[in-house]
Structure formats: C-alpha cells, structure tokens
Amino acid sequence: MMRILLLAVLLLTVACGTVTPPIDIAPDAWISYDHKTSYFVSDAGADSVRLTVKYASFTFLDKSAELLPVAKSVFQRISNELAEKRGTVRAVYDSSKFYESVAYNGVSGVSTALVSNELTFSAKADSSGTPTSAIEPVEIVQKLEALKKALDSGLITKEEYERKKKEILERY
Structure with a gap:
C-alpha cells in the first residue's frame, strides 16, 4: 500500500511540472505581455538587464520542448520593445547563453517554456532615430x-x- 501511495505522489509530481527561473521571482512580479506570455526584468548593470520570459500553451500533450523556439522569438520581441523604451536602437544578447527551462503539466494540459538571458542595450539613437554606433x-x-x-x-x-x-x- 505504501508503495502505491509513493508511486501516486511521484506521478502527480511529474504530471504537474513547472518551469524554474534562474533567479527567485515572486509570482506577482511577472508582467503580462499577452495571453500566453509573461516576463520579468531585473537590473544586471548600467546598460544591461536580465530578461526572463515565460511562454505557456495548452497542448494536452507534452510539447514543452517545441515551445522553446517560440519563447525565444517572443524574447526577441520583448527585448526590442525594452530597447525602444530606453531610447536605444536594440538590445544585444549572446544566444549561446540562454537559460532554458521547460515543463509539462499533465493535469492542466499546459506546456511551458521559460528562457532567460542578459540584455545589453547599445547604440543610443540620436534625435533623428539614427544609431550612434552602426x-x-x-x-x-x-x-x-x-x-x-x-x-x-x-x-x-x-x-x-x-x-x-x-x-x-x-x-x-
């Protein structure tokens, strides 16, 4: 009986997977981007931040690994928007240094991909919108x-x- 109980707890734990961000992020600190995406920004330096993007989709099958490219493209969109808000031409990041976490929650049918990377904001735009560094x-x-x-x-x-x-x- 004890083995069955332990197996049930293990299966429930595996079925209810969650993504793990590289840093502790309070649940209410996430910023909603759209109905599938939320993100968190933390300072990493004078001209850089750490951007963490969480992308979730109802899949009813484990498609979490397939969501990584989508999460990275959303990461790119959000990073460009953050650069615009700062008055810079764009945000630069090293794509080989992505932190990635994927999970599938079998109970709710939600696959989730989380990506995080450090962004450096570069090339301030002048008054005409032209980058100061090409x-x-x-x-x-x-x-x-x-x-x-x-x-x-x-x-x-x-x-x-x-x-x-x-x-x-x-x-x-």
Missing part, C-alpha cells in the same frame, strides 16, 4: 571570425584580410 561588439567578433575563417580556408589573401579587418575595426 555595429555592435558581438557583430564585430562574428565578422572578424568569419573573415579569419575565409583567410584560413584560402578564400581571401592576407592583404584582403588585413584591409577588411581594418575596415571593420574602424567602423567601431
């Missing part, structure tokens, strides 16, 4: 790495590499 540090690294790969694979010469590298660094 290229972001993350983009510079990506462009330089791609340029180095092109050199290493023989697609460009050393002179072309140096010229393009200089152009990229001058724009920053």
Whole structure:
C-alpha cells in the first residue's frame, strides 16, 4: 500500500511540472505581455538587464520542448520593445547563453517554456532615430571570425584580410 501511495505522489509530481527561473521571482512580479506570455526584468548593470520570459500553451500533450523556439522569438520581441523604451536602437544578447527551462503539466494540459538571458542595450539613437554606433561588439567578433575563417580556408589573401579587418575595426 505504501508503495502505491509513493508511486501516486511521484506521478502527480511529474504530471504537474513547472518551469524554474534562474533567479527567485515572486509570482506577482511577472508582467503580462499577452495571453500566453509573461516576463520579468531585473537590473544586471548600467546598460544591461536580465530578461526572463515565460511562454505557456495548452497542448494536452507534452510539447514543452517545441515551445522553446517560440519563447525565444517572443524574447526577441520583448527585448526590442525594452530597447525602444530606453531610447536605444536594440538590445544585444549572446544566444549561446540562454537559460532554458521547460515543463509539462499533465493535469492542466499546459506546456511551458521559460528562457532567460542578459540584455545589453547599445547604440543610443540620436534625435533623428539614427544609431550612434552602426555595429555592435558581438557583430564585430562574428565578422572578424568569419573573415579569419575565409583567410584560413584560402578564400581571401592576407592583404584582403588585413584591409577588411581594418575596415571593420574602424567602423567601431
């Protein structure tokens, strides 16, 4: 009898899964974005914040892992809106550093995906709305790495590499 009770408690616990944010967030601290999404913003520095987005959907089957790309696209939308509110051109984040948590609640039929990442707000817009910096540090690294790969694979010469590298660094 005790085994059956323990098994029932275990099954109920598994069936009622919940997502776990990377930091403790009070239930009333979440900001409602739409009927499926809520988010939380916490300061992480002078020009950066940690954005946590919770996206839930009625699925009646465990589709929580399939919701991650949707949650990340909603994360992108919210981060752009936060950048606009701050008067910056956009929010930059490292997509390889996403915190991800997924869960399925078998009792209610709700799949939930939670994503969190640090956003850095960059390139303040001037009065005309034009960015004061046309290229972001993350983009510079990506462009330089791609340029180095092109050199290493023989697609460009050393002179072309140096010229393009200089152009990229001058724009920053």
